[in-house]
Amino acid sequence: MKSIKTYDNKLQSKLNHLKLHPAYLPHIGLKFNEARTKVLIIAESHYLPEKHNNKFSVADWYHNPKAIYNEIGDDKGWFKTRGVINHYKTVQPLSKGHGIFKNLETAYQTINKDVKLFDECVYFNYFQRPSEEEGETIKVHKIDSEIALENLMVISEVLKPNKIIFVSSAAYKDYEDHVTKEQKDKLPYVGSVPHPSASSWWNRKSKRYGIKGEAVTGRDKFIRIMTPKNK
Template structure:
């Protein structure tokens, strides 16, 4: 836990955005430092409950968050990354809410390749875009500041946490990263790959050549497992 506090101090000092929105600090597994392959799992975005749909401007989110927090009150828990993962872990063994399908499918896929440690005990998890989407359950409408802030956030997280691999589980987030990161920025990062969304995309369980190698067809889940399997 002390190492996580040290990471937090470093991240908050380097990312002004996280000072405004500390709920966006990434989930860091307690066994992350011991993991054979330190892995970032990156999804797309949080969202707020329906009553807040389309109420907040992008500008206010990044520059005047006090005005937003006064309105949303306790609903800020909806974009508390660590709180969301904590809640998911507390629900294991029970009937999971639909929104937790992404976490459950990722952990099951990781277990199938023989991992004895729960995925979220040893990975870093975050949403790429550092702002909730405008509508509950919908994909975010990307603005230039979203792309800029998300990329800056990822670069600093990588510098501080030093992952060995980065896996996007959102094509929208991955494509935005690929379109905005410079060649130099990409070269400073470790392996970066992507797989289809584990619960929202049918391609998680459907085969395609774009997920395989050497012309083979595999599912999105199998690609994830290939990336996660330790290389001897």
């Protein structure tokens, strides 16, 4: 079994962005290599506390992050992907921002009640910088889309998942707007579901989430995608 450190070394050797921002390395579940459904779960973006709202330029984030990190200080934990997941797994009571993880994990337990989702999956945010304001949707620039797609392609190449699920409509739309046919051919199945805590469609039925005209919830679609075909 490949270690997380081995994956990290490969990812950082292929992506200078992840050398500059190691906090953005994806969460890799310790049982990912053993999982029947090896899946990448992709959300939208991190954010910083309100005191940092609209302080940092897009260019500095991608090309000159040193000054940003010096000013952020200990708040960089807000966008450390693995730290956010570990915080969710260990801290009670959960904050509102952790609803996405709880709802995903609860849905997954209907398939495998004995395994925690985040022990098996890979998780990261599509956009590779924090949004401008705490808790708000990121304002997407051209470079955000370019680096997000490059990051996805490399993570898929290195980790070799058999499924990719977007849990953010905004991230999935940006992916669809920019991915080429050649890139799609290199990826496994890619699907999307509504945001598990921010969208009412996670628990509301719609024909767009079902098969053959059946109306199901976004949660039902997630469970369908995550269920191994030979189960």
